[in-house]
Amino acid sequence: MALMVMKMTMSDTVKGSFATCDKAKDFLEDVGTKFKESEKAEMGDMMTTLTTLKLDENESVREYILKLIETIAKLRELDVPIGDAFIVHMALNSLPPKFNQLKIS
The missing domain is CATH 1.10.287 (Helix Hairpins)
Structure with a gap:
């Protein structure tokens, strides 16, 4: 039920970037992994901004x-x-x- 609620509140674009999961815990782990990748890209952008x-x-x-x-x-x-x-x-x-x-x- 929790997995269904999470997926229903996401836009189709965001929802499509995650693998299909049967459990809410697995889905949240996928979301956490994507967030870390985004965090690294943001860190690189901020470092570039700082040095330039x-x-x-x-x-x-x-x-x-x-x-x-x-x-x-x-x-x-x-x-x-x-x-x-x-x-x-x-x-x-x-x-x-x-x-x-x-x-x-």
Whole structure:
């Protein structure tokens, strides 16, 4: 009965990506496996964003730092260990040359 309720609440697109199971426990294990695969892809996207994030000349430094903090928070939710020293290093190195005085300080 539980399996039937779970399948009825899913859209056909999502439902089709799982193997047919006879037990709700097996179905939940399949869902958990798919979620882990999705989590790894999200982690890769967040790491790419973190390493390629640059300050746009049209945005404020505050907005840039908030984007950086948001990306780091998402990575920490995914249990990616990121040290504070690395974060500061990434933030300072991604600033444009007009912030060289700040980098020296």
